[in-house]
Amino acid sequence: MRLMHAQARVMLRKKWGEEWVAQHGVPISNAEMSGGIQSFGVANLMYDINYGRHYDYRDLEDLNIFWSYIGHIMGIREAMIPRTFGEAVELLDYGYAVMEPPSEFSEALNDVSEMMLNTLMNKVQIPLIDPQVKSAIHQTLHGLYFFIGGTFLGRRITGTPEPTRIGRIAPKLITAQAKLANLDRRIPGYWKRADKRRANGDTYWAVMHDAFTKLAAEQDGGRGPTFAHHDKPVEALGKAG
Known part of the structure; x- marks a missing residue:
């Protein structure tokens, strides 16, 4: 999923242009991309631990390194990448605290x-x-x-x-x-x-x-992606700016 987001972000930057991105920000936020490190990595082991699974702390650190490196490869801002398992847990806890209700989708x-x-x-x-x-x-x-x-x-x-x-x-x-x-x-x-x-x-x-x-x-x-879903909101933002 995060690979899909990263690919979409790259294509939308190419389609809308760096000038638009500089004014309004990246199409898919660093915060949302970074959330995948915790939700796909750290959270899964924490579920396991909650149900009785035993891990060494080294296992937890290794998992965070693995997913943080994926985040780095996908272009997430370095400041948003957790360096330790403890940092990842803090980000996960904050994300759950401010998470919005389910969307219309x-x-x-x-x-x-x-x-x-x-x-x-x-x-x-x-x-x-x-x-x-x-x-x-x-x-x-x-x-x-x-x-x-x-x-x-x-x-x-x-x-x-x-x-x-x-x-x-x-x-x-x-x-x-x-x-x-x-x-x-x-x-x-x-x-x-x-x-x-x-x-x-x-x-x-x-x-x-x-x-x-x-x-x-x-x-x-297997129709390919058009990257056109957000074009109208983007045009509206451009006019408002």
Whole structure:
């Protein structure tokens, strides 16, 4: 997502010109770009820790270095890049404190997320019990939304007042997975196993990539970006200036 933002920012700068950018600022702010370092990196490990996963502090610092370097490559202003895990947590805490309510595009994004999930699950067919298994997966994911985001977020995303009986299993599955990961880390040979998993790639992302590549081909031929969505607001700002 942040790569997409970085690409859009570069193209819009070329399209609108440096004079406009100098007067009104970059099309996608440094603050928004920098937020990806915390939301895609630091926040994920903090979720894990909250559910019982154990990490060395060095792991946390390494993750921040990894995502901060990505931010540097994507052109984020250096002053906005956290140098330590502690700085990243402070930025994340501030971001949550001033975050605005959901935008008018939230419902559309929910629909896209549901389409992506259905596309992914349609990639695999389970003989005889396919509908039952996929229904259980949906209910479990809905339970996960309630568990992570509370009642407000759960109802908003799922359109249901509360998780089902199957959905209420989600918290137990998460904590069980965290405990298994902790156990795996304590068994000798952990780093060799980790290296082997990395060498084989991530199965989930591999399946997702194949599924969405197929979905894109089935749509409108993969129309390229026009970078025209904000042209009218830009013209209005130019006239106002």
